[in-house]
Amino acid sequence: MSEDATPYWLIATPITSGYSPQDDWNSLTKKTQGEDLSTNFKFNLPIKDLKVGTLDSLMALSDDLVRFDTLAEGTAFKIMKQLNELQVNEPPMVTLPDVGGRAAAPVSVDAYVRSFAWDDAKYPVKSPLKELTELIVGAVARMDEELKAKATEFANAKGAKVALERKEAGNLMVRSLDALVKSSDFIDSEHLTTLLVVVPKFGIKDWTSNYATLGGQPSFVVPGSSKQITEDADTALMTVTLFRSVVETFKTNCRERRFLVRDFSYSAKGVADEKAAKDKISSDFDKLKVMFVRWCKTNFAEAYSAMMHLKGVRLFVESTLRYGVPPNFQAVLLKPKKDLPLRKALDSLYGHLASTEMIGSNEEEVMPGQAGEFYPYVYLNVLTEPALV
Incomplete structure (x- = not known):
């Protein structure tokens, strides 16, 4: 992973009683950006519009969202890796929705994360959370299956082309002779x-x-x-x-x-047929590559957008479970510059939440979706390129 593509931290913290969301934003910005620990962005999650449902439904959905988040992230980055393997030089783009008079526009992954806006036309916020989640996950699952099929088809075409090139590039003891004789x-x-x-x-x-x-x-x-x-x-x-x-x-x-x-x-017809077969293999590969690149570009944008919307749903669910109803929290994206000092700064700001807001008071308790990590605020990782294994 490149240094410029270090993960964003997506966090949620309750609005302090007697303070406005802007007051809390100012406090966070002063502490983190003032000490040059991070660059911060407001995460435009429609908190007041999303349907809370029952506590039981939120708990059940919270468990599922961990798995769905992994699926969406995996699908998006499999498509990105496929684009890299196809040697597409331009960076992948994601389309910002048409919101508040702003025309829909393709932007870089980094710009999309920083400017995230909920796409209500695609994912209606008035839908129950379970239905909304199923809508997003259904789209991701379809893309994942299509990717497998298209990758297999492309691999077969590439294998045929490579075999042809090896046959053409081999020495005179093994290579095809059709193009050499008359x-x-x-x-x-x-x-x-x-x-x-x-x-x-x-x-x-x-x-x-x-x-x-x-x-x-x-x-x-x-x-x-x-x-x-x-x-x-x-x-x-x-x-x-x-x-x-x-x-x-x-x-x-x-x-x-x-x-x-x-x-x-030697057969004139055989030579002509061999040339036609070679031309078809090359032509089929070239056409398939163009179509596959186009599919990957379009579906990466869709998959990454779905991933970000799922992260939004997951943040909403975990924050509502953590801080209670009605939902009254602030969602923020931080681009870390110094990871450990930033954690310490956040702990100094929100450490009190560990004992006053969390379910239970044991600091070793792991909140839903935290995958073994404990923080006094809701925290999710947002990648902009595949993590190195």
Whole structure:
């Protein structure tokens, strides 16, 4: 993970009695930004509009949201990694919704996190939390399944193209010969045929001097019929015309001299068909890559947006369980500059919540969704690129 893409901290703290949300914001900003510990952003979560439901439903949803959050994050970053593997040079974008007269616009992941606004058109806040969560998770699950299918399809196309390239790029002993020869290189009659022979460069003099005798008798190999078609770093491709009756004898004698007779039969139709097949493999791969890149760009934006909305729901649920109803808390994004001093600063501001606001008073108690980490405020991690494993 790059230094510029360190995770954001998404926290929620109750509004202090007798103070306004702006007062609490000012207090947090003065402590953290004033000491250059973080850069802070208000997280625009529609706290007053989301449906609370019952305590039991919140508790059940809280457990599920931990798993859903992991699914959404995993899906978004699998798509981002796929874009990187496709060697897409431009950074992935996420679309900010059309909110309050602001036109929808694609922005960088970092800008999207900092400017997050709830997309009510896509995820209606008036829906019950369970339905809202199912709507978001359903979209993520569909993208995850589509990604698996499209990645498999692309991998198969890439494998076919790689196999073709290896076949084309191999040495003369193994590579396809269709593109190297033409019909005028061959004689094909009732009695005569032309063979293609791969000769080591160190053996060219031996070949030139002796190929006419490799048929068993000089009269069975056409004198002067050998010519070089092409060469690579170590070998040359030679033709030779001989009687069909001595082909097997000729092959045996070639092997003894370390000459390789390629099993090749020239056919104009075969060459054309081979070229058409190669062109199709390359064309299919190129088209599929373009479509896959387009799909990944579109669906990364969708998946990352879904992930952020799920984090918003999760923050709302855990904060309501932590601080009570009606919901009266502030959601803030912090971009840490100094992790440990920032934790200490937050503890100095909100440490009192551990004993007065939390369920229970045992400091070792782990709140829902905290994955073993204890803080006196609700805390979630927000990644802008995949975490290094």
